[in-house]
Amino acid sequence: MIIRCEHAGDRPEILALVEAAFPKGDEPRLLRRLFAAREYLPGLSLVAESQRGEILGYVITTRAWIGTSVSLGLGPIAVLPGYQKQGIGSALVEATIAAANEMQEHTIVLMGGSDYFPRFGFVPADSLGISSPDPSWGSYFMALELAAFVPGHHGHFKYSAPFTLT
Numbered sequence: 030m031i032i033r034c035e036h037a038g039d040r041p042e043i044l045a046l047v048e049a050a051f052p053k054g055d056e057p058r059l060l061r062r063l064f065a066a067r068e069y070l071p072g073l074s075l076v077a078e079s080q081r082g083e084i085l086g087y088v089i090t091t092r093a094w095i096g097t098s099v100s101l102g103l104g105p106i107a108v109l110p111g112y113q114k115q116g117i118g119s120a121l122v123e124a125t126i127a128a129a130n131e132m133q134e135h136t137i138v139l140m141g142g143s144d145y146f147p148r149f150g151f152v153p154a155d156s157l158g159i160s161s162p163d164p165s166w167g168s169y170f171m172a173l174e175l176a177a178f179v180p181g182h183h184g185h186f187k188y189s190a191p192f193t194l195t
Contacts, residue, residue, distance in 0.1 A: 030085065032124040035074045040064065042084045043076065050107035056181060059103060059191055060089065062141065068092035068189030073101065075124055077108070077117045085109050086117040090125050091191075093138060095159050096184025101129055103139040104191070122149050126173065133177045138186050143168045150174075158183030 035043060048057045063069055068091040077086035086108040093102035103125060108117045124151060129137055138154055139146065154161060154172040161170040162185075170186075 030080070030119065030159065031078050032075055032120055033078060034071060035076045035087070039076055039084060043087045046084055046087055046109055047105060047107045049110055056105040056107065062191030063089055063091055063189065066091065066189055066191050068191075070101075070132075072128055073125060075121055075128070077121055085112045086121050087158065088121040088125055090129065090137065090182045091189040093134065094187045095138070095182050097186075098135065098179075098182045100182070100186065101134050101137045102186075102188045103137050104141065106119055106141075120146075122146075126150075126175070134175050135178045135182055136172055136174055138170070138172045138190070140166055140170050146171050160185045162186060162188065175186075 031179040044057050044060060049058055051057070070091060073090035075088050076084045079085055086106075088103065088106040090101045090103045093100045103122075106118060106121060126137065136159075137151075138159060139151065143153070151173045153168045154170045157172050157174065159172050
């Protein structure tokens with residue numbers, strides 16, 4: 030398996046993968062909007078590809094804000110149902126963190142499993158002074174300080190525009 034940046038030609042396969050992973054969710058519609066958004070960051074739109082060239086997993090991270098400071102919002106992340114629990118999602122998260130560090134980003138914020146993301150260093154966002162767009166998210170709203178983190182990045186978190194349309 031290799032992790033690489035997605036290409037526009039990958040998008041039909043990525044959308045099919047996300048639809049398979051979230052058959053009743055809004056993630057495919059959100060993803061279409063994220064691809065077209067100005068907050069889209071090509072270096073943080075990653076696929077996990079098999080040796081046969083099949084896309085097994087996908088993650089996107091887009092521009093976001095904490096107060097007036099730039100941040101990143103991770104998600105959606107998806108793995109084909111038949112390939113879940115084989116380390117593909119973990120590899121995508123680790124590659125995202127590495128790419129964000131290379132880009133000198135400060136933080137990654139997400140809404141996700143509080144039993145999954147702490148293994149990568151994510152903590153409840155409110156423990157870092159980052160308030161959620163929806164207080165009911167509680168400990169599922171998580172953040173990671175990256176290598177270029179600058180103290181004082183706290184305040185209300187704002188996802189990229191497509192997230193407000195779902």
